Amino acid sequence: MNRRAFLAGVAGSASAALAGCTGILNTGSDAPDGDIGMGSVSFNPKEFEVEVGETVVWVNTDMRNHSVTAYEAGIPEGAEYFASGGFESEQAARDAWRNGNGTINPNTTYEHTFEVPGEYAYFCIPHESGGMSGTIVVTE
Structure with missing residues (x-):
């Protein structure tokens, strides 16, 4: 079983149990495929491990x-900087968000390929003060 299929099954079960209190919009069969979900003020899972590439x-x-x-x-x-909206710096992403750019709308995805091993800390601009952050661990 591949990890996305496994995660979809786990996320679907957890979502059904928590849908009433988490603000989840869509985790059914028509929801986009993904590795990390976005809740009201959380990335799920908060830490995710992948291999280079x-x-x-x-x-x-x-x-x-x-x-x-x-x-x-x-x-x-x-490592290459990453941000939804394709910005080349954290400040550019923050400035763009204030102008309505860099948004990941409900039921849409964002992806990034990791080429350098190490830990990558990231966050959600509008929900940073609520603790919406995560870590990608990239191994050889």
């Missing part, structure tokens, strides 16, 4: 708009 897909299953934005100081040296 793998692509991570975040899916917004919440009713609110979110972002995936790397902390510039929280990525390995030599």
Whole structure:
């Protein structure tokens, strides 16, 4: 069984149990496929491990708009910066969000391929103060 199929099954079971209290919009069979879900103020799972060269897909299953934005100081040296909207810096992503750009709308995805091993810290711009952050661990 591949990890996305496994995660979809786990997420579907958990979502059914929690749908009334988490603000989940859509985790049914027509929901986009993904590795990391977005709740009201959380990434699920909060930490995710992949190997060099793998692509991570975040899916917004919440009713609110979110972002995936790397902390510039929280990525390995030599790694490509990533942010929904394709921005080249954390400040550019923050500035763009204020203008309505970089949004991951409900039932849409964002993906990034990780080429450098290490830990990558990221967050959601509008929900950062609520603790919406996560870590991608990239191994050889």
